[in-house]
Amino acid sequence: MPGIELKHERVAAVLAREIRSGLVRRGARLPAEVELARRFSVSRNTVRAALAVLTDDGLIATRTGKGSFVLFDGRPLDGRLGWTHALSEQGVETRMRTVKIALERDPGLAGRLGLDDPDVIVIERVRQLSDGVPISLERSRIPALESLRDLPGRGLDNGSISTTLSRAGLHLDHCEQRLRGRPLNHAEAALLGRPEGTWFLHTERTSWTAADTFAEQADCLLDPEHFELSLSYGF
Numbered sequence: 001m002p003g004i005e006l007k008h009e010r011v012a013a014v015l016a017r018e019i020r021s022g023l024v025r026r027g028a029r030l031p032a033e034v035e036l037a038r039r040f041s042v043s044r045n046t047v048r049a050a051l052a053v054l055t056d057d058g059l060i061a062t063r064t065g066k067g068s069f070v071l072f073d074g075r076p077l078d079g080r081l082g083w084t085h086a087l088s089e090q091g092v093e094t095r096m097r098t099v100k101i102a103l104e105r106d107p108g109l110a111g112r113l114g115l116d117d118p119d120v121i122v123i124e125r126v127r128q129l130s131d132g133v134p135i136s137l138e139r140s141r142i143p144a145l146e147s148l149r150d151l152p153g154r155g156l157d158n159g160s161i162s163t164t165l166s167r168a169g170l171h172l173d174h175c176e177q178r179l180r181g182r183p184l185n186h187a188e189a190a191l192l193g194r195p196e197g198t199w200f201l202h203t204e205r206t207s208w209t210a211a212d213t214f215a216e217q218a219d220c221l222l223d224p225e226h227f228e229l230s231l232s233y234g235f
Helices: 007-022 031-040 046-055 083-089 108-112 161-166 186-192
Strands: 065-072 075-077 093-105 120-127 132-144 174-183 199-208 214-222 227-232
Touching: 007 031, 007 046, 031 046, 046 161, 108 214, 132 161, 132 186, 161 214, 199 227
Parallel strands: none
Antiparallel strands: 065 075, 065 227, 093 120, 120 132, 132 214, 174 199, 199 214
């Protein structure tokens, strides 16, 4: 009902006040999900939804201490937040050129992920540095929910896929990502202004909500002159 604050909104509001007031210093690590759940007497799913709100508001960036990270010019990026947010955190300003937003059927993706509906919204964009040099080609496929089927006509909310998904009730919670190198085909090379056959890094990331609902399949071609993969391990 209108006017009723949901549990995750209450948790997010409290944490946001603490961050903005300086009670939680910039760059400090928030308590673990289980600790926050205990503090607010809520479930971990509620905590995750609250953290997603804080992430969308740009107040926090969730990342793990060990694992694999994509670097841009030697600086670590957290791609789970979206490349725009991750690059901006490192002081790298970029702009996006939208190639297409279209409703398509993808039975192959539906079969691999066990989805009932093969309809997806395909979003294809080229990322450029401030001087106009293309550094990545990013293709995302998101569920064709009823509230998202008009995206080809209206565009992304605030130009952001993560914001668009969040407003549709799809809060990104966890993902799987693979990375390999491969040569650009003719169409990709034309979009990126490179010779056909130029090798780029290719990341494939599949993201789900806390309830394991499919949220996004993102395929990104990254310029290896700027992007690289860094691995860290614990012993």
